[in-house]
Amino acid sequence: MKILLIEDEPELRKSIKQYLHQEGYLVESAADFIKASEKAFDYDYSCILIDITLPKGNGLDIVRQLKQRNSKAGIIIISAKNSSDDKITGLDLGADDYLAKPFDLAELNSRIKALIRRRNFDGNKAIVINEITIVPEERAVTVNNQPVILTAREYDLLLFFITNKSRVVSKNAIAEHLWGDESDQMDSHDFIYVHLRNLRKKLSDKGCVDYIQTIYGIGYSFKAS
Amino acid sequence: MRLINKTILYYLLISFPLLIIAGFFSYFLIKGELQDGVDESLAKERLNAIHLINSFSRPQSVNASFDSLSGIKLAKNEKAGEVFSDTSIYDTAEQEFVPYRVLKSYYRSNSNNYLITIAKASFEQEELMEGLLSAFVLIIAFLVAAFFIVNWLISKALWKPFHKTLSELGTYDIRKHDYHKFESVNTAEFNELNIALSKMTEKIHSDFLQQKEFTENASHEMQTPLAIAKANLSLLMQSSNLKEEEMDQLQTIENTLKKLSALNKSLILLTKIENNQFHKKAAIDLKEITVKALENYSDLIQAKNLKIETGFSAGFTIEMNPVLADVLISNLLQNAIRHNKAGGVIQVSSAPNTFSISNSGEPLTIHEEELFVRFKKNDASKDSLGLGLSIVKTIISHYNHTIAYSYTDGKHTFTITHP
Incomplete structure (x- = not known):
């Protein structure tokens, strides 16, 4: 699966590229507006990540160009300007998602996966990990073919873990994923633990292996072969 | 007189x-x-x-x-x-x-x-x-009588330019600076006054623009380096051979970065409100927003075992930006949750003319007047940024409403009233 990353900051480009590469994506990148619009025209990507402020042009114009030629690529805007105007303009132009800098790479990964899933590129609507099956369209989870009733937060937490499978996910990244901007004001991660405990219990009640490992000091990791 | x-x-x-x-x-x-x-x-x-x-x-x-x-x-x-x-x-x-x-x-x-x-x-x-x-x-x-009438008439005519200047000064808004406001008049003293005022307001205005631009740029410029640091930290966390001590350090760096970016976001928000960048307005019922926010925070409220008491006799409506209304209520509620004691209470009440949120908690250690000041915070909450209530105050003042604080019977209360 190919992803085009349009970002002018070399260091950020490098680390995003590295993270997504580890996720198994083929990542192409462009550092300015001209190169970006060339690449966006030349190839078909599953997903294009676009920074708004670019040398030699505005990222929103690339969104316009892509929409004009009916590109099927999913578009995620990544911007340093967390402005509702930019967000609305971007989404109105046809971008699928908007992520404000600074973001967590795990969050970016989960947005890309959610987008690709929605566009159904791999033709398979369910996510299956050993005994766990998730149907994102219905927000339904089954373990060993028995339905598991999860709260909205527990479901989001499980999906976030599975999306970032085998990755170390920090508590801050989880808080940001579950509560968004509101997590800025939270000074404790106790409530993550409460949701996690409930999730673990509901899964193990149906005979699920505990895949969620606690990583000392940092957070958690969903480890499944 | x-x-x-x-x-x-x-x-x-x-x-x-x-x-x-x-x-x-x-x-x-x-x-x-x-x-x-x-x-x-x-x-x-x-x-x-x-x-x-x-x-x-x-x-x-x-x-x-x-x-x-x-x-x-x-x-x-x-x-x-x-x-x-x-x-x-x-x-x-x-x-x-x-x-x-x-x-x-x-x-x-x-x-x-x-x-x-x-x-x-x-x-x-x-x-x-x-x-x-x-x-x-x-x-x-x-x-x-003639003397007084004549004197009054002359005085009125003589002071007319001065009163004009005064009323212009009264309506002067630094955000909508108008360079032609203080016209030249034929009374030397008043003319000098107008020239001095024109110069002064121009200087204030240009300083204001510079300041505004600086805050805006500085905050935006900070986002990218923060993003780079955060991204590299995520990559570093994936390393499989970290010692416990190093993981602790990573955690500290991550928390600090989170705080820094939260601080930056809050400052950008404050600047935007002050720069009048939230144009869209609608009649917002704070009661409805609060009900939604309470639902959203239900897990935080449960975690602290807080009791919610609502007294909604009627809605409390403000003509304001919907985004800012959410920010306003979430900041007030988060404040009420954060500074509450375990098993405490949060009371929300709404009437046509007043809207209030109160929470049980220890008395303030800072002066009441400092409560809404940026970066002033109660010692007990070292993790807070000290910007939440300042954002609340800025939003409330932006829409010409008032917010008052009081502490009675072991409860902190914030009351919003119409102008």
């Missing part, structure tokens, strides 16, 4: 005693003059009487017909000289006492002594006196 009223008051204070003194002076002056006139005519009458006495063939007394006083009498004693005096006689016709001026003088003729008494009713003089005095008072009153 207006300058013009003050000037007039001072004029009055000074002119009253002066006018009274002048009135007294003229009263006695006129009175003296009139009396001199009467006395002269009495002296003249006396000469007539002397003529009459000299023409007497035998000594006799004569009574004047016109009043009961005047007359020539034979006197026994032998005095000389003349005495003027004032008296009054009851006039039976008029049925009142009438003032008289009386001249008594002794005259010796042909070895007979005569007392000549000449009386003259002085009511004419009194009336003349009264007439003169009332004319005088009228003229003075007219002059004073």
Whole structure:
């Protein structure tokens, strides 16, 4: 699966590229507006990540160009300007998602996966990990073919873990994923633990292996072969 | 008090005693003059009487017909000289006492002594006196009135440019600076004032723009380096051979980065509100927003085992930006959750004119006035940024509403009221 990353900051480009590469994506990148619009025209990507402020042009114009030629690529805007105007303009132009800098790479990964899933590129609507099956369209989870009733937060937490499978996910990244901007004001991660405990219990009640490992000091990791 | 009223008051204070003194002076002056006139005519009458006495063939007394006083009498004693005096006689016709001026003088003729008494009713003089005095008072009153009216009119005309400048200053908004506001006028002092004000406001405005641009740029420029640091930290966390100590350090770095980016976001938000960048407005019912937010925070509320008590008698509506309304309520609620004690209570009440959120908790360790000041925070909550309530205050003030804080019965209460 190919992803085009349009970002002018070399260091950020490098680390995003590295993270997504580890996720198994083929990542192409462009550092300015001209190169970006060339690449966006030349190839078909599953997903294009676009920074708004670019040398030699505005990222929103690339969104316009892509929409004009009916590109099927999913578009995620990544911007340093967390402005509702930019967000609305971007989404109105046809971008699928908007992520404000600074973001967590795990969050970016989960947005890309959610987008690709929605566009159904791999033709398979369910996510299956050993005994766990998730149907994102219905927000339904089954373990060993028995339905598991999860709260909205527990479901989001499980999906976030599975999306970032085998990755170390920090508590801050989880808080940001579950509560968004509101997590800025939270000074404790106790409530993550409460949701996690409930999730673990509901899964193990149906005979699920505990895949969620606690990583000392940092957070958690969903480890499944 | 207006300058013009003050000037007039001072004029009055000074002119009253002066006018009274002048009135007294003229009263006695006129009175003296009139009396001199009467006395002269009495002296003249006396000469007539002397003529009459000299023409007497035998000594006799004569009574004047016109009043009961005047007359020539034979006197026994032998005095000389003349005495003027004032008296009054009851006039039976008029049925009142009438003032008289009386001249008594002794005259010796042909070895007979005569007392000549000449009386003259002085009511004419009194009336003349009264007439003169009332004319005088009228003229003075007219002059004073005319003086004040003219003064008032002149003052009004003279100070007109000043009042114009004042009203322009009153409506001056640094965000909508207008360079042509303080026009030149033909009074030198006011012109200088306007020139000075124009210069001053231009300077303030350009400083304001620079400041605004700086805050905006600085905050935005900070986002990318933060993003780079955060991204690299995520990559580093994936490393499989980290020691516990290193993981602790990573955690500390991550928490610090989170705080830094939260701080930055809050500052950008504050700047945006102050720069008037949230244009969209709608009638927002804070009650509805609160109900949604309470639902959203239910896990946080449960984690602290807090009790929610709501008293919604009616909605509380503000014409404001929907995004800012969410920020406002979430900041207030987060404040109420954060500074609550375990098992405490949060009370939210809404009425057409007041909206309040209160929470149980320890009393403040800082001054109440410092509560809404940026970066001022209660020691107990070291992890907080110290910007939440300052954002609340900025939003409330932006829409010309007021928010008040109080602490009673172990409860902190924030009350929002319409202007």
